[in-house]
Amino acid sequence: MTGRKRLTPQESRQSALQAARALLIESGPQSVTLKAVAGRIGRTHANLLHHFGSASGLQKELARHLSETVCETIKHAVEASRAGLGSPREVVDLAFDAFDKEGAGALASWMILTGNEDALSPIVETIHQLVDEIAPDEAANHDGAMRLHEETLALVLMAMGDALIGSALARSLGLPETAARDRAERMLEGSIDLVNQQG
Numbered sequence: 001m002t003g004r005k006r007l008t009p010q011e012s013r014q015s016a017l018q019a020a021r022a023l024l025i026e027s028g029p030q031s032v033t034l035k036a037v038a039g040r041i042g043r044t045h046a047n048l049l050h051h052f053g054s055a056s057g058l059q060k061e062l063a064r065h066l067s068e069t070v071c072e073t074i075k076h077a078v079e080a081s082r083a084g085l086g087s088p089r090e091v092v093d094l095a096f097d098a099f100d101k102e103g104a105g106a107l108a109s110w111m112i113l114t115g116n117e118d119a120l121s122p123i124v125e126t127i128h129q130l131v132d133e134i135a136p137d138e139a140a141n142h143d144g145a146m147r148l149h150e151e152t153l154a155l156v157l158m159a160m161g162d163a164l165i166g167s168a169l170a171r172s173l174g175l176p177e178t179a180a181r182d183r184a185e186r187m188l189e190g191s192i193d194l195v196n197q198q199g
Contacts, residue, residue, distance in 0.1 A: 013051050015041050017065045020058060024103040029110030032059060056116045063107060064122035070098035071130040088188035092181050096159045105163030127156060151191055158184050 007015065019040040023031045034048045034055050052058040077090045099105035108123065128149075162180040170179045 009051070012043065012047070013061070016043070016048055016051060016058070017062055020062045021066065021103070024062065024107055025101070029059075029103070029107045032062060032107075034058060056111075056114070059107065059111055059116060060122065063104075063111070064126070066098070066102060066104050066107065067123040067126035070094070070102060070104065071126045074098070075130055089181075089185045091188060092155070092184045095155055096162055096181055096184070099156075099159040099163035100166075105160045108160065109164060127152060147191070151187065154187060155184055 016037050019037045020032050023036055023040065032055075034045050034052070037058065038045050038048050048058065052061055074091060074094045077094050080090070099108075104123065158180050166180050167177050170177050173179075176182075
């Protein structure tokens with residue numbers, strides 16, 4: 001009988017984060033517990049305690065993992081859009097899907113409700129870094145950086161709000177379910193037009 005494959009600490013953490021992400025998407029943030037993740041990957045509760053310290057530590061790392069994955073995807077979409085290979089709508093859809101289908105909105109609201117607000121720091125920091133990377137010239141200029149940061153704030157708040165109550169609110173207002181995404185797309189198109197006029 002062969003024993004379980006011995007994973008490096010990095011592989012073990014990565015495996016746990018992938019399992020936590022799957023649980024988040026399948027069953028919601030309340031299902032992301034050390035016990036559930038350990039059971040999913042065939043490890044012990046103590047093993048995960050060693051890597052993450054606590055359930056809130058696991059959630060904080062999951063938030064970092066999600067935000068890095070999502071921001072990398074959004075960054076590629078923005079770069080493609082600027083090269084004429086993509087569109088503002090693709091950027092909007094990626095951001096909105098990250099908070100909705102990928103579970104970032106539910107995870108963020110769960111962490112706030114359970115008093116683990118500092119776990120949102122990785123999401124905020126990663127998005128800030130993404131904004132500065134995709135527009136280094138604007139980020140270096142005070143006015144450009146402020147406009148970029150305001151648009152990023154608006155996009156993230158719209159995406160998170162849409163993930164939490166967007167469908168129900170749009171229906172109650174007699175709007176299509178895509179109304180928030182459509183509005184975010186127009187915002188980005190306006191921003192691109194402004195940059196092109198100034199360039």
